[in-house]
Amino acid sequence: MSVVFALATPPAKSAIGILRITGDGCFEIVNGYLGFGVCKAGRFYLKDLVYRDEFIDRVGLVFFKGPKSYTGEDSIEIHFHGGLAIISKLIGVMRQIGLDEAPPGEFTKRAFLNNKLSLNEAEAVADLIDLTDERGVSILGSTVMGSLTSTVCEFADAIDKIRMGVEGEIDFNDEDENFINKHLFKDLEFLLDGFKSFTDSCINIKKGTHKNRVLFVGPVNSGKSSLFNLLVGYDRVIVSDSPGTTRDIIESEVFFNSNVFSVFDSAGIRETVEEIEKKGIELSFEEIKKADLVVGVFERKDFDRVSFFEDLVGSGCFVKIQNKIDIDGIDSNNFDCCVSAKTGEGLKNFKDLISSRVEGDIYKKGLHYMVRDRHENLFNETLACLEKSLINIKKQDTFELAAEDLKLARSCLDQLVGKKYSDSLLGDIFSSFCIGK
Ligand SMILES: Nc1nc2c(ncn2[C@@H]2O[C@H](COP(=O)(O)OP(=O)(O)OP(=O)(O)O)[C@@H](O)[C@H]2O)c(=O)[nH]1
Ligand SMILES: [Mg+2]
Numbered sequence: 001m002s003v004v005f006a007l008a009t010p011p012a013k014s015a016i017g018i019l020r021i022t023g024d025g026c027f028e029i030v031n032g033y034l035g036f037g038v039c040k041a042g043r044f045y046l047k048d049l050v051y052r053d054e055f056i057d058r059v060g061l062v063f064f065k066g067p068k069s070y071t072g073e074d075s076i077e078i079h080f081h082g083g084l085a086i087i088s089k090l091i092g093v094m095r096q097i098g099l100d101e102a103p104p105g106e107f108t109k110r111a112f113l114n115n116k117l118s119l120n121e122a123e124a125v126a127d128l129i130d131l132t133d134e135r136g137v138s139i140l141g142s143t144v145m146g147s148l149t150s151t152v153c154e155f156a157d158a159i160d161k162i163r164m165g166v167e168g169e170i171d172f173n174d175e176d177e178n179f180i181n182k183h184l185f186k187d188l189e190f191l192l193d194g195f196k197s198f199t200d201s202c203i204n205i206k207k208g209t210h211k212n213r214v215l216f217v218g219p220v221n222s223g224k225s226s227l228f229n230l231l232v233g234y235d236r237v238i239v240s241d242s243p244g245t246t247r248d249i250i251e252s253e254v255f256f257n258s259n260v261f262s263v264f265d266s267a268g269i270r271e272t273v274e275e276i277e278k279k280g281i282e283l284s285f286e287e288i289k290k291a292d293l294v295v296g297v298f299e300r301k302d303f304d305r306v307s308f309f310e311d312l313v314g315s316g317c318f319v320k321i322q323n324k325i326d327i328d329g330i331d332s333n334n335f336d337c338c339v340s341a342k343t344g345e346g347l348k349n350f351k352d353l354i355s356s357r358v359e360g361d362i363y364k365k366g367l368h369y370m371v372r373d374r375h376e377n378l379f380n381e382t383l384a385c386l387e388k389s390l391i392n393i394k395k396q397d398t399f400e401l402a403a404e405d406l407k408l409a410r411s412c413l414d415q416l417v418g419k420k421y422s423d424s425l426l427g428d429i430f431s432s433f434c435i436g437k
Contacts (some may be wrong), residue, residue: 001073001110001172004030004102005094006436008186016060020436021076021099021328022107027063030076033097042068049078051093057086064361069269071107072114077216107435109426112418118149119418119429123372127205132260139370140205148369149417155195156413159386162188163406185393186418192386196395199379201368202415211253211262212358215291217284217312219305220268223323226341228265231351237265244268247280250285257355264291269309288313292360296320298335300328318356341416378412385409 003023007394009016021030027039037045041232045061060079069075080086095101105126112122125144216224229235232252243414250265266287267280276361288294295315296309306320322328322335325345330338338348339352371379385405392402414420 001113003099005091005099006102006105006106007091008077009082009088011084013084017078017080017082017087017159019078020107021075021078021094021356022069022071022110024066024074024075026076029099029413030097033095038065041068045354049080049090051096056093057081061094064211067114067116070116071110072116073110075212079293092145095423098202102436103327103406103431103437104435105243105430108433108437109430112426117144118146120148120152120371120375120416121146122418123374123429124148124370126429127370127372127437129434132211134258136370138192139167139367142394148371151198151369152413152416153282155191155198155382155412158194159406159410159413162191163403163410164397166393166403166406170403171357185390188386188390188393192383192390195379195383200385202371202375203367203369203378204344204376205370205372211260212292212294213262214265214293214354214358215264215284216288216295216297217266217288217309218268218298219302220270220299222269222297222302223341224301225265227321227323227339228263230344230347231256231263244274244277249283256351260357261354261358285312288316291316293317293354293402294321297323299324300331303334305332307333319357321351338386376418378416382409382412384410 001023003026004019005019005021008020017278031035032040034051036045036049039045040061041060041063042065047059049059060077062077062079064070064077065076066073066075078090080090091101108117108122108125110198111117112119113415117125121144124140128137128140128144128386146353147419148246157272162184165187169184176318197398216228218224221241224327225237225239225246227241228237228250232254237250242366244267246265246267248267252263254263264287266284269278269281269284272278278364294309296313296318296322298306300322309320310318319336320334322331322338323341324339325338326343337346337350339350385408389402389405389409392405411420
């Protein structure tokens with residue numbers, strides 16, 4: 001495979017940036033132009049990166065000799081000072097020495113093609129990077145390290161064993177001998193039960209990567225923007241005592257209680273003739289439809305307006321918050337949570353309330369694997385084949401059909417780990433990766 005390069009870190013200012021190069025012979029090619037000198041594989045060197053007599057940066061350099069590398073090929077990592085100008089200069093140098101930029105996912109695709117990772121492990125790499133909920137880290141981490149692959153392969157071997165037994169029955173039937181392996185039915189029944197509890201211990205990754213949308217709504221001046229700023233931790237939006245301050249939908253990401261939330265501030269809702277404010281209120285209505293949780297922010301005196309907002313949200317998830325308790329006192333009978341955006345009182349309860357209303361119990365006990373739609377579909381197909389096979393074994397005269405279904409079940413598991421794949425499937429999987437992974 002050709003020698004390619006990509007930034008492994010984002011194209012943004014940072015302390016250190018990393019550029020990766022992969023492809024057999026890459027060190028000789030790069031060294032020929034940049035003159036790093038002799039480098040042993042697996043050691044970290046400090047080197048001056050000089051191209052055509054121009055000093056570019058003093059860099060950290062690691063060379064990996066294939067197959068002992070992420071991709072399974074010779075690879076290089078260059079750790080440079082993470083400035084935008086240096087990034088641009090380095091990319092220019094790589095192009096000038098004739099290297100192509102790697103498309104998204106190329107490094108992991110090569111790792112898969114060079115048997116360093118199974119297909120579901122490669123997918124788990126991308127899922128781990130996309131993950132926003134820290135409780136999923138160790139689950140996906142162990143999938144990357146092979147836990148799902150080995151479980152699936154164990155099931156595949158067990159299916160093969162039963163299929164061999166069934167094929168034995170077919171041979172005996174041909175010879176007109178009356179030999180029925182009584183264990184076959186029981187063995188397959190046991191396998192089926194095991195496979196069902198395995199699929200019960202899987203959860204679709206979408207539930208772990210969905211960023212919950214939390215929208216603040218309420219009457220004007222109730223302190224929505226103040227509470228939004230308190231939650232995001234800095235003065236992201238303008239706060240003022242003149243009603244109708246916020247006009248647009250403002251979004252920010254916040255991390256708390258182990259999870260990332262997209263939080264939205266919106267225009268206070270009231271009757272108005274002012275065109276821009278009206279537009280802002282329309283946006284608030286639109287946003288309500290998309291929110292996972294609508295947080296109604298009210299002052300104590302606004303209690304009679306709560307039902308209006310409850311009706312707006314309809315069947316969606318809604319919580320009613322009393323703000324400004326530092327001046328109005330607490331009214332816990334009428335509100336789900338009472339806070340002061342000014343003093344920060346009640347903030348912890350407020351965060352807990354948000355988490356409890358949006359998360360559900362996806363990290364239930366016994367959850368071992370986070371899987372994709374592709375995996376779920378293959379598991380369902382496997383289950384259906386095993387069930388059909390069980391019925392045919394019971395009938396005792398349809399062993400050919402039973403063996404065929406066992407073969408299909410095995411083939412589904414082969415597709416899952418990537419023993420069987422099509423180029424278009426690989427294209428779909430790896431194109432969704434980030435550049436440099
Ligand atoms: N005492 C007190 N004042 C608050 C509190 N929260 C907000 N305020 C004040 O209430 C006024 C309105 O606050 P905002 O956060 O702009 O209210 P809003 O709901 O975003 O208002 P609109 O965008 O106009 O709908 C400002 O003067 C804030 O300083 C609070 O908890 N206690
Ligand atoms: Mg506001």
